[in-house]
Structures are given as structure tokens and as C-alpha cells.
Amino acid sequence: MGSNLTWHDASLQVDHYRKRNGHHSGVIWFTGLSGSGKSSVANRVNEKLYEKHLQSYLLDGDNVRHGLNQDLGFATQDREENIRRIGEVAKLFTDSGTIVLTAFISPYQEDRDRVRNLLPEGDFIEVFIDCPLAECEKRDPKGLYEKARSGEIKGFTGIDAPYEAPTSPELVLHTHERDIETCANQVIDYLEEKGWV
């Protein structure tokens, strides 16, 4: 594929953007069940970075599944392609000097690892939003668990489709025990510890 494709050496590289922005760039990858709190925590982290005048951007279902990935559903291969595209976009954001946050279920370890391997070591932070299924189901913010239990939705993650918990995430957040603010602060503390911000 693409034998006539030439690669252009951009004169501006990631280090230029990072230097200008005054901070590191990379991917903060939130993964967890529907309703576990990925969007809520990622949004709060994004706000905190914005308040610090850092360049960050949140990719989530609202701006990705309705646009770039509107052709994809929830079959295993569609989810794989969803995550592959999001990974490539996240890499581009990283190259632009941006701290990119992603909030997708991303249920398969292999798919998440593939994204991790697109990036240099240390530039991918996997954040496991660890919330028991029973709690997610109780929250049921979109009423989807109810539909999944009644069979109205088939192949719903956690009910009749798998979720593979991360094997070695950089961070684990227990959203059923700590509030959104505390969880968001855990991420910010980690970024400070790693010298990203």
C-alpha cells in the first residue's frame, strides 16, 4: 500500500512544540466499563490542565463516535478499529505537543497495547477506571444496562460482551470509593510526579 507515498521531514518536530508549550505531551488513556466514570474524570482532568494554561484535548464518544468513527458499531472488529483510529489520532495530538485524554471503554488489552506501542516509552499512561459492574449498573446514567439486561441491546460490555481489565496500568482509580475531584487530582499528581506538567 502507498508505494508512491513519500514521507516529508517536518521542520517542526514534537520537541519544538513541547518547548514552546512548556510541558510534556502524551496520551492519558482512560479505560473502564460504561458508567465507570471515564468521561467525568477525564473532563475534570482536562479542566484542571486548562486552568493551568496547558495544552490539552479530550477525545471521547461525543467527538469521535459521532464523527470520525460514525461508520463503526460495537462488534469486536468495530471496537478494534475504533481504538486503532483513536490511537492514531492520539499520536498526532501528541506530536503536536498536546496532552490528549481519551475516554473509551477500550475493552481489549491487545488493542490498548497496540496504541501504547505507537508511542515512545513513557508517553502513554493507561488509567484503569476500576468500578464494580454492580455500581456501574446502579448508576446506569444512560439507561443502557437496563436495555442490555432486557436483551434490547446485544453485546453490551460487562453483560454479554467482555471487558479485559488492564494487566499493568500506570494508574488505577476507584471511582466507587472516591469522588470525581479526588480521582482527577490523582491523575494530576501523577503527571506532576512524572514531570509532564
Ligand SMILES: Nc1ncnc2c1ncn2[C@@H]1O[C@H](COP(=O)(O)OS(=O)(=O)O)[C@@H](OP(=O)(O)O)[C@H]1O
Ligand atoms: N454494545 C455496547 N457495548 C458498550 N457500549 C455501548 C454499546 N452500545 C452502545 N454503547 C455506548 O457506547 C459507549 C462506548 O463507546 P466506546 O467507543 O467507548 O466503546 S469501545 O471502546 O469501542 O468498546 C458506551 O458507554 P460510555 O462508556 O458511557 O461512553 C455506551 O454509551
Ligand SMILES: Nc1ncnc2c1ncn2[C@@H]1O[C@H](COP(=O)(O)OP(=O)(O)O)[C@@H](O)[C@H]1O
Ligand atoms: N468518583 C466518580 N468518578 C466518576 N464518576 C462518578 C464518580 N462518582 C459518581 N460518578 C457518577 O457516575 C457517572 C459516570 O458516568 P460517565 O462519566 O459518563 O462514565 P463513562 O464515561 O465511564 O461511561 C456519572 O453520572 C458521575 O457523576
